[in-house]
Amino acid sequence: MKNEKSTIHDIAAKLNITASTVSRALNNHPRISDETKRKVLKVAKQINYQPNHIASALRSGKSRLIGVLVPTANRSFFSSVIRGIEDLANSFNYQIIISQSYDEFEREVNNVEAFLNARVDGIIASIGKTTENFDHFQKVLQKGIPLVLFDRISNELDVSQVVLDDHLGAYLSVDHLIKNGCKKIVLFTSSQRINIYKERKRGYEDALADHQLDIDPDLIFYSNMQLEDGRRIATELLEKGVEFDGIFSASDYAIMGAMQVLKENGIQIPQQVKLAGFGNEPFTSFTEPAITTVDQKSIPMGKITAETFFDLLNKETSSELAKKTILKPELIIRGSSN
Amino acid sequence: MKNEKSTIHDIAAKLNITASTVSRALNNHPRISDETKRKVLKVAKQINYQPNHIASALRSGKSRLIGVLVPTANRSFFSSVIRGIEDLANSFNYQIIISQSYDEFEREVNNVEAFLNARVDGIIASIGKTTENFDHFQKVLQKGIPLVLFDRISNELDVSQVVLDDHLGAYLSVDHLIKNGCKKIVLFTSSQRINIYKERKRGYEDALADHQLDIDPDLIFYSNMQLEDGRRIATELLEKGVEFDGIFSASDYAIMGAMQVLKENGIQIPQQVKLAGFGNEPFTSFTEPAITTVDQKSIPMGKITAETFFDLLNKETSSELAKKTILKPELIIRGSSN
DNA sequence: TTATATTGCGCAACCGATTACACGAAACTT
C-alpha cells in the first residue's frame, strides 16, 4: 500500500510504446489506432493511473480551472449562481475554485492574485462592496484572461457582465407599495458606487415620480444593510417620530431588522407600515408576516454567466465587444406589504 | 499591453545570473547574498513577474492547495467552518479550493477525484448524507494525502476528525424540553448511518430515559429534514391525531416547517407544543417565536479543523494515531420552548 | 505500377521552476 504514483511512462513501458503515444491515446487523438487506445486505457485502469493535471497544465498552458470570486458563498443568491456555473463548467470538464472576498478589498485583491498564480483559465467575479479600485481586474484583462462579472459589476471595466435589472426590481416593488396605499416610503440602500444599489435607488425614485410623490431625502438611509443596520435605522425613525407608511429595502437583511423593531414597538405590519425587501433570501418566507421581496433569478444568472464565460473562452478573437445581459427580476408579494 | 509573461529566466537574463540563483533569491535561500536578493526582487517587481505555481508545484510536488469538500457552502455552519479553515490556511500561504457535493454521492466521488488530479496537498471534508461507500477516501489515504474530517464523519475511516458532541447537544435540548413540562416529545432525525444523526437520536433517548419517560417509536420520524419534510411530518401528526407536546428536530429547517404547519393550524407555541431545533441557523432567531436551537460552534470547529490538518501536514511521521476532537455545543434557549 | 495520401507512432524539445551536486573564491583555523 505504498504511495503508488503512476505516470504515462509506466503505461508506455508496459506496452512497449512511447509516452507520447500514451498521451495521445488518453486524449483520444485521431491518429492513434483504436487498438492501442484500448490497450492504454486498460493498463491505465490496471495500474490505477491518475493524470497529473499539474504537469498537463504546465505544458499546455491550460489549467482547466476557473476562479469564481464572490463576496460570500453563504448567501442563497451567490450559492445558487455558483451552482449554475459549476454545473456547466463540469460538463465542459472544467473545475471551479471558489474564493470569497467577504467584501474586503484586500482579500479580493489577494484572491485574484491567487487565481493568477494558480493559472486559472478564466475568472468569474462579483465585486465586493468596498472595492473602488479595479487594478487587480485590469491586470487580469491585460494578461488576456477571460473575465466575466455578474451582479456586482463596474462600469469602469470593459468586460462581459450579467446583471439583474435592479432598477426594474426596485420600481416594481415600490410601485406595488404605492398602489397598496403607501405615500411616505423609506428607502434603505447602500453605497452609490455599487451599481446595484444605485440602480435600486433609481427604481425607487422613478416609481415615486411616476405616482407624483415627492422624493424626501430624509427618508433615504445609507448603510451596509445588515440586520443590525435595519434595526438601528428603524429605531432612529421611531425615536425621531418620522412619519412613514412603508419601507423599501435594497436588502432582505435590513428589512428583517426593521421589521423586528417595528413589531417590538407594537406597529402593525402591513396595516400601519408596509415592508418590502430585495433578494428573496429563504428566511423572508419564514417570518411573520412573510416579507415581500424581489427574486434575483439566481439560477438563470448562474447559467447565463457560465455560458457567457465559455463563449468568451472559446472565442479565438479577443472578442471585440463585451456583452451585457440583463435579467428580469420577479416581485414576490407576501404578507408584509399586502 | 501584450500578454506579458515573465519567468525567472527573464529576471536572470537582465541580471546576468542564472535562473537557479533567481529561484533561490525569491525563496530567500540563505546562501544567496543580500545584494543579489535585492536586485532580483527589484527586477521582479519591475517586469511584473508572477510566479508560476504550476511549474513550482510540478517540480516540488507541493501544490500549496487544500481541497475543502462540504455538502453545501450555502449553510451558515459550513460557511463559517470554511472561513476558519481559510484564514489559517492563508496565514500558512496555502490556498483552499472549495467544492460542494450537494449531498450527492457521485459528486462527492468526482470532487475528490478532481482534488487528486489537481494534486492538492491535503483534503478537509464533511461527508455527504447519501455516502455509504468510502473507497474514494480510502484512496486518498492510500496515496498518503493528509485527510481530516469534520462534523459529518465516518467511523470506517481511520483519520483525524473534529466533531461536535451531538449527543450532548441533543441531550441538553431534550432535557430542557422535559424540564419545561414536555412528556411526549417527537423526534425528527435522519439516516442513522450518519454519525451526527445517530448521536442526536441517542441524546434524545438518553434524556428521555434519565427522566423515566418512555421512548415511543411512533414519535420518531426519519427524513431528509428539509423544510418540506418538517411540514409533511407535522401535517401527518395532526391528521393522525397523534398526541405530543414537544418536538426536537435534528435540523433547524425541519423544525421551521413543522412550526409553520402548527401555527397554521392554530396551535400555540410554546404553550401547547414546545419546539427545539439544531444548528443555530440565522433564521431561527427571526421567526416568531424565535426557535430554541443548538449552536454547533462553527468558528472554533473551523479553526480546530484547520489546526488539526496542519499538524498532520507538518508531521513527517505518517502520524500513528488519528486525533478526534469533540467540541461542546451550546443550547440556545428561545421562545419556541420557553 | 508509380505517385500521392493517410495512418500510426517515435523523437525530442518544451512548459517554468526546484534542487542535488560541484566549484572557485573568500574567510577562518591553527
Add this chain to the structure above:
DNA sequence: AAGTTTCGTGTAATCGGTTGCGCAATATAA
C-alpha cells in the same frame, strides 16, 4: 602558510505530460 569552512553561484537533471516534426508502412489514386 597551508588546510579547512563557509559563501555565493552555476550546471544540469528533473517533475509529468504535450506537441511539432519526421518517417515508415499501408491505403488510395491515377
